[in-house]
Amino acid sequence: MLPQPGVFHFLWEICSGTVNEGSAVRTFGRLTDYDAEISKADLSVHHNSIDYHLRVLTSLVEPFEVQIGAKYLVLGEMETTTDHAPLKLSIKLMDTFCTTRQWRFNPILLQDQDFVKFIKEQIDFFFSTNTTDEVSNGTVWDAFKAYIRGQIISYSAGLKRRINNEILLLVDKIKEDDKKYAISPSKELYKHKVELQLEHSLLLTSLIENQLMRTRSDFCIHSDKSGKLLANQLKFDSVKRQITKIRKQDDTFTVDHVGINQTFQEFYTSLYHSDFPHDSNFMHDFLSKLSFPKLSPEDCLSLETSISEEEIITAISSLNSGKAPGPDGFTVEF
CATH class of the missing domain: 1.20.58 (Methane Monooxygenase Hydroxylase; Chain G, domain 1)
Known part of the structure; x- marks a missing residue:
């Protein structure tokens, strides 16, 4: 049995007990966790300074695209479960989808x-x-x-x-x-x-x-969001960044991780050590002898004028092609 068209139940309504067990409901939330072994996913919604959670059974729709942090719409039947949480509900999924791809001009x-x-x-x-x-x-x-x-x-x-x-x-x-x-x-x-x-x-x-x-x-x-793409990137990056041996200052190599860390510590300690004397008078005398360029009054007035249409066109024309578009999806080429 399907719910009425266009009828949604918020997670806080479901968690408050206003929806009877066995009723067909349509709701949505942000995916916070997914366990493929037990075919369960957790949705959450923040409302009035409270986080409401919903346990979803995903066995009927697997495999499906999992994107932690994305919003999902679920449709199914209510089923109360006894868990360590004060109240946790599960829904047998009949349909689900992720957020759509952001449009981008070709x-x-x-x-x-x-x-x-x-x-x-x-x-x-x-x-x-x-x-x-x-x-x-x-x-x-x-x-x-x-x-x-x-x-x-x-x-x-x-x-x-x-x-x-x-x-x-x-x-x-x-x-x-x-x-x-x-x-x-x-x-x-x-x-x-x-x-x-x-x-x-x-x-x-x-x-x-x-x-x-x-x-x-x-x-x-x-590339910077939780998912399979980022996990694969981090996996290969961790392998490439692993340092198995390093040359010390005496031109000998060490493979011990303690020795490697100590070598790094010595190198950066020497690199960022300042030989400048801690004397404020000496620093003041040194800076007072420097001559810094200054803008003329005419240049100051020209910088404070409104941006002209020609300057905007020149700035847009100087942008490199092939860059990522803004929130509207239009690229520099358009």
């Missing part, structure tokens, strides 16, 4: 002249329609980013469908040419087949470029 689309023309038309249409004195520039700009993002997603989806259809059509043509070439080989037929294979390879290359871009995006998003 700069490869800028190489498509049809796309550039389409986007320019959409930009002119939006600002000509929505630029009024009644709405602030910040509101118009935020609305524009949402609108143009939808147009880009729509164009990208249509482009992907066309490329996939062209790939399937090329595969059928290549198979047909192979059959004809096996029966009656000729130079013209072989040349035509090579041209089809080249076109097929170019289309596959464009798809691979998109996948590589998404891989870089995933690495940027998940």
Whole structure:
């Protein structure tokens, strides 16, 4: 039995006993722990300075993508369990999903002249329609980013469908040419087949470029968060950073970990030791003789003026390409 559409129960409502045992509920929370051996996961929500926890049985949906710290939505039946905790509930999962991937603009689309023309038309249409004195520039700009993002997603989806259809059509043509070439080989037929294979390879290359871009995006998003990617990085980093032996000051080597630590201590103690005399008068005399450059009054006034549009354009143009986008997903190239 499923709960009513659009009906959610908060974790603090479930933990307070307002939901009867055996009832179908829909709730959500942040994943704090997962044990694959016993097929159990823990969700938590912070509300009114109190942390509420929920035990979830995951045997019906395994394997699923686990991301500690991400928000999950769960749907299932209530079942009270006796645990060491004052109150702990479990839900038999029927469906679950993680937070969606953050959208990111694909700069490869800028190489498509049809796309550039389409986007320019959409930009002119939006600002000509929505630029009024009644709405602030910040509101118009935020609305524009949402609108143009939808147009880009729509164009990208249509482009992907066309490329996939062209790939399937090329595969059928290549198979047909192979059959004809096996029966009656000729130079013209072989040349035509090579041209089809080249076109097929170019289309596959464009798809691979998109996948590589998404891989870089995933690495940027998940590289510093708890998960399998970070665990593998730390595993290899710990192996590479392990020091098995070190050369001492007398040019002898030591493999003992106590000797290695002592060698490091001696090296950095000598490195950061200051030979400067602890005399404040000597330091004052030394600094008073230095001549530091100073800004003229004209330079001070020029620095306090408002930032011009030309300076903003110059700063944006000087940014390096291929960098991670901001929260809106738009890269420097766009």
